[in-house]
Amino acid sequence: MTNYDQHFIEHLASLRPPYVPSATGLRVYASEAGGCDRALYYRLKHTDSGEDDHPASVTDAIVWHIGNNLHDEWQTMMGRLYPDNFTGEVKWKFPEPPALPLVSGRCDGLYTDQRDVKLALEIKTMTRWKFEKSVKAGRPYQKHTLQAALSQYMLKAQEVHIVYLCKDWVAPGMGNILEWTFPVHPNIAIAELNREARILKRVKEGHPPPPRMIQGEEITNLDKEPECKFCPFRDLCEMRGA
Ligand code: SF4
Numbered sequence: 001m002t003n004y005d006q007h008f009i010e011h012l013a014s015l016r017p018p019y020v021p022s023a024t025g026l027r028v029y030a031s032e033a034g035g036c037d038r039a040l041y042y043r044l045k046h047t048d049s050g051e052d053d054h055p056a057s058v059t060d061a062i063v064w065h066i067g068n069n070l071h072d073e074w075q076t077m078m079g080r081l082y083p084d085n086f087t088g089e090v091k092w093k094f095p096e097p098p099a100l101p102l103v104s105g106r107c108d109g110l111y112t113d114q115r116d117v118k119l120a121l122e123i124k125t126m127t128r129w130k131f132e133k134s135v136k137a138g139r140p141y142q143k144h145t146l147q148a149a150l151s152q153y154m155l156k157a158q159e160v161h162i163v164y165l166c167k168d169w170v171a172p173g174m175g176n177i178l179e180w181t182f183p184v185h186p187n188i189a190i191a192e193l194n195r196e197a198r199i200l201k202r203v204k205e206g207h208p209p210p211p212r213m214i215q216g217e218e219i220t221n222l223d224k225e226p227e228c229k230f231c232p233f234r235d236l237c238e239m240r241g242a
Pocket residue numbers: 036037038039212213219222225227228231232233234237238
């Protein structure tokens with residue numbers, strides 16, 4: 001076994017985003033936009049059980065470290081390109097305070113471009129496999145569009161700016177960066193906020209899990225659905241049945 005320096009391991013492990021139960025009760029995060037209804041229900045229901053609290057491996061920590069650095073680099077570059085109006089890490093809550101938040105998010109950046117259009121920036125770092133799927137599709141993943149759409153709507157921007165950075169090839173100019181800017185109709189964000197609020201209500205009121213649905217489509221075969229492959233709630237879901 002590789003003999004890692006203990007301080008180095010602790011440093012890497014500390015880079016893992018800490019799990020912080022919300023002090024204001026159950027809450028959905030913008031990064032959960034567009035996911036499985038039932039997985040969100042289970043995540044909310046088991047938030048306080050510590051079930052998703054597993055120790056980080058060194059590999060995990062290095063992957064997060066690379067992802068965090070790429071995020072930071074991109075934000076720094078945006079700050080230089082738009083020194084007068086780029087703001088990084090803009091938080092939002094729905095509904096807005098003083099109401100108790102049901103959904104909260106953090107936009108990677110908010111800025112106004114040369115067209116005088118206000119954009120909500122969403123940066124995603126990913127493996128080559130996921131990146132190439134998006135290259136082939138010629139568009140961002142729907143989940144990421146939904147997440148950016150929530151920021152666009154909540155922060156009163158007019159367009160989303162989605163950036164994909166391939167973690168396996170970090171040098172620029174090698175086809176490892178994808179970018180899109182486009183407006184998303186506010187109704188799309190409103191529908192997603194309502195979906196999340198409905199699932200939260202279901203948990204709070206003690207109702208059973210919802211059907212297996214992703215973005216309005218019923219999941220009929222767990223083995224064929226990529227989201228089910230690594231779902232931490234698969235056992236629960238299978239026991240429950242369709
Ligand atoms: S196994 Fe699939 S259908 Fe079941 S909760 Fe997880 S993602 Fe949803």
